[in-house]
Amino acid sequence: MPISPHYKRLLEGHALTLRNKVNAGYFGRLDPFLLADKMGMEVHFVGPDSGLPEDLLERALGQSGSKWDAGTIKFPDGRIRVFMNPKKLKERQHATLMEEVSHIHLGHKPTEIVQCEGIAFRTCNKSHESQAYWLGATALLPERLLKGSITRGLTVEDVASEHQVSVDLVRFRCNVLGLKIALAA
Numbered sequence: 649m650p651i652s653p654h655y656k657r658l659l660e661g662h663a664l665t666l667r668n669k670v671n672a673g674y675f676g677r678l679d680p681f682l683l684a685d686k687m688g689m690e691v692h693f694v695g696p697d698s699g700l701p702e703d704l705l706e707r708a709l710g711q712s713g714s715k716w717d718a719g720t721i722k723f724p725d726g727r728i729r730v731f732m733n734p735k736k737l738k739e740r741q742h743a744t745l746m747e748e749v750s751h752i753h754l755g756h757k758p759t760e761i762v763q764c765e766g767i768a769f770r771t772c773n774k775s776h777e778s779q780a781y782w783l784g785a786t787a788l789l790p791e792r793l794l795k796g797s798i799t800r801g802l803t804v805e806d807v808a809s810e811h812q813v814s815v816d817l818v819r820f821r822c823n824v825l826g827l828k829i830a831l832a833a
Contacts, residue, residue, distance in 0.1 A: 651782075651824055656791070656825075659782055659783055659786040660786060660790060660791055662750075662753065662754075662783055662786070662787075663783060663786040663787040663790050664790065665753075666678075666683060666749065666750075666753060666783075666787045667787060667790070669683055669686045669687065670682050670683050670686055674790055674792040674793060674796075675792065675793050675796055677810065677811050677812065678746075678787055678788055678811070680741075680742050680745040680746045680749060680788075681745065683746075683749055684730065684745060684748070684749055687728075687749060687752060687753070688727075688728065689720075689728045689729070689730055689748070689749065689752065690727065690728065690729045690730065691729075691730045691732060691745065692729060692730070692731055692732070693731075693732050693733075693734040694708050694709060694731050694732065694733060694734060695709075695734060698731065700731075708733075709733075709734075709735065714735070716733055717732070717733055717736055717740065717741075717744040718730055718731060718732045718733065718744045718745065718747075718748055719731050720748045720751065720752070722752075722758060728752060730745065730748050732744065732745065737814075738812060739808070739812060739813050739814040739817070740814065742788065742812055742813055743784060743785070743788065743813060743814065743817055746783075746784030746785070746787055746788055747777075747780045747781055747784040748780075749784065749787075750779070750780035750781075750783040750784045750787070751776065751780045753783070754776075754779060754780065754783065756773070756776045756779075756780065785817060785820060785821055786821070788811060788813050788817065789807070789811060789813065789817065789818060789821040791825055791827075793811075794807070794818075794821060794822060794825060794827055794829065795827065797810075797829060798827060798828070798829055801830075802829065802830075803829065803830045804818045804819060804822070804829050804830070807829060
């Protein structure tokens with residue numbers, strides 16, 4: 649699943665811009681929560697203290713809780729609030745928050761709101777979702793970082809652990825870049 653050299657350069661450039669906001673450079677671990685804070689985004693885990701009505705809270709964390717990762721609201725006064733699912737693994741939360749950060753960084757406009765099982769959701773612009781996913785993944789694991797990991801003799805599992813992302817995300821980035829990182833024995 650290689651990408652064009654032009655798109656790869658574009659992604660890597662945007663990723664470095666985001667990483668530099670928190671002094672992660674090419675090789676540091678990017679903390680998406682710190683980056684969101686630097687960008688003025690409020691991040692809240694859905695729970696009793698998140699300010700959501702009781703019935704919505706119950707639906708968001710009940711049976712519907714496995715169906716969503718996060719949602720971002722941009723208020724008319726410019727505030728940006730991200731609501732995250734606390735039931736997701738830390739590695740998934742990092743990737744999800746980077747997608748939300750990427751939407752804001754890229755200036756994506758919100759889509760329309762629809763109801764599903766009594767919960768309001770935004771519809772999906774597949775192009776925007778794809779752009780945000782690819783940029784978020786690139787920001788978490790830029791090409792230079794992965795090439796450096798190969799030089800250091802790290803495994804896919806080592807990279808995932810060191811950068812607090814999933815093994816699947818490391819494999820995705822390596823596949824996209826045509827890199828081979830060893831698997832743990």
